[in-house]
Amino acid sequence: MSSLESVRRPALSAEVIARLRERITSGDWPVGSRIPPEPELMTRLQVARGTVREAVRALAHAGLLDVRQGDGTYVRAVSELSGAVERLYGGSDIGQVLEVRQALDLQAARLAAIRAEEADLTVLQGALRRRRAAWDERDFEAWLAADWEFHLGVADAAHNPLLAELYRNLSGPVRESVAGSWTDPDYQGANPGGHEDLLRALRERDPVEAARQADANLTDTHDWHAVRPPRGTGS
Known part of the structure; x- marks a missing residue:
């Protein structure tokens, strides 16, 4: 892990905030990890307790x-935007999450069918x-990681940085929505072949079919939950 350099000029909370944010966004402090305790931050940054607390409060508010x-x-979270999403929509009703995903997934699939490079595929x-x-x-953990990697990969393959971000x-919220179904003994995966069919449409440069497959995947997931207790989603 890269070290925190001390603040060499009169301590400004903005500078301390920037130093702490850098550790977060760089991945030195991963999501879910505990940051160094207050005394350690004071020593490493060479600032007063009040400055550290002010910076932590600001980043908590963000x-x-x-x-x-x-x-x-x-x-x-790793950014103010992801923090806001997590704060506002973490634990949201599965239907709300799927509605947002439908807007993003279908457009990402369309664009990826046009713009995807061989490395993306x-x-x-x-x-x-x-x-x-x-x-x-x-x-489950490996499946969830690979499932998310695929969906994020489609967004990346659209080559629109804002959409991917x-x-x-x-x-x-998406990962939370996925988790519940895994423990249901009746669950066999929402549209098991849908991901492969989507990738085939991307290879064939067919934006209409790619969007259709993305929509079918979400529709199957929605239909599953329409007849089951709300436990999460399949993909």
């Missing part, structure tokens, strides 16, 4: 940090291979 009294301060093929292997082994910042 949604990047979660201050837990008696436990410590944890990284909640290779990434997607690898994600599907890992996803299938994890499903067969009933390895918006999709990345939905990761918390």
Whole structure:
């Protein structure tokens, strides 16, 4: 992990905020990890307690940090946008999450069918291979990671940085919405072949079919939950 350099000029909370944010956005402090305790931050940054507390409060208000009294301060999100999404929509009704995904997934699929490069398609093929292997082994964490990698890969393949960034910042609510179905013994995956069919449409440069497959995947997921207790979604 890269070190925190001390503040060499009169301490400004803005500079301390920038130093802490850098550790978060760079991945030095991953989401879910506990940041160093207050005394350590004071020593490493060479600033007063009040300055550290002010910076932590600002980042907590922005949604990047979660201050837990008696436990410590944890990284909640990697950007202000993802923090806001997590704060506002974390735990949202599955239908709301699917509605937002429909807007993003279909447009990402259309654009990816037009703009995807061979390297993008290779990434997607690898994600599907890992996803299938994890499903067969009933390895939920690996399956969830590969499933998210595929969907994010489609967004990246659209080669629209803003769309991809918006999709990345939905990761918390989307991953939460996926988790519940895995433990349902009747669940066999929403449209198991849909991901492979979507990738085929991207390879064939067919934006209409790509959007149709993306929509079918979400529709199957919605229909599953229409007849089941709300436990999450399949993909």
